[in-house]
Amino acid sequence: MSIIRxxxxxDSTFNFTQKLENTLFHLLDDDDPINIYMLTEICxxxxxxxxxxxxxxxxxxxxxxTVLSNGDFETALNVAEALYETCIRFQKFDLAIIVNSEVTxxxxxxxxxxxxxxxxxxxxxxxxx
Numbered sequence: 514m515s516i517i518r519x520x521x522x523x524d525s526t527f528n529f530t531q532k533l534e535n536t537l538f539h540l541l542d543d544d545d546p547i548n549i550y551m552l553t554e555i556c557x558x559x560x561x562x563x564x565x566x567x568x569x570x571x572x573x574x575x576x577x578x579t580v581l582s583n584g585d586f587e588t589a590l591n592v593a594e595a596l597y598e599t600c601i602r603f604q605k606f607d608l609a610i611i612v613n614s615e616v617t618x619x620x621x622x623x624x625x626x627x628x629x630x631x632x633x634x635x636x637x638x639x640x641x642x
Contacts, residue, residue, distance in 0.1 A: 525623045526586040532619040533589045537596075537612065538578040551599050552577050558595040590634050597632035 552574065556563040559581065567577060578596065582589040593616055600609035609632075616629045628635040 525625050529619050529623040529625055530582065530584060530586050530589045532622065533593055533616070534579045534582055534584070536619070537593065537615040538582075539575040548574070551603055551605075554599045554602065555581070555592065555595045558598060559591055594632055594634065601632070 553563055555578075556566065561581065567580070578592055582592045593612065597609055597612045597616075600606070600612060612632075613629070620627055620629060626636060
């Protein structure tokens with residue numbers, strides 16, 4: 514792989530991670546806060562011990578989700594998937610629609626070779642059709 518290709522991929526993944534952290538997580542927190550119950554479920558899905566990971570009391574969904582993703586691309590993907598799954602489980606379908614639209618918009622804006630289908634990320638080799 515050429516260095517130019519690696520840098521381009523790195524920029525796309527970084528931009529997508531930033532979009533998730535700065536748009537999706539904060540949009541959800543402003544619209545309908547991610548409460549402690551949803552955060553607990555997201556941490557369970559991600560297999561993160563919430564008490565060890567967040568020693569301070571619950572602050573806000575945007576803060577906690579950003580701390581969970583920590584600027585890491587793969588972790589941000591997992592957080593987005595867990596967030597969608599949790600929205601469905603808690604019957605917050607309006608939030609699930611927001612997650613769908615923001616993730617899709619982020620993928621289109623950054624040009625990442627991935628698809629978002631039913632709350633899961635797929636790469637081009639795993640096309641749903």
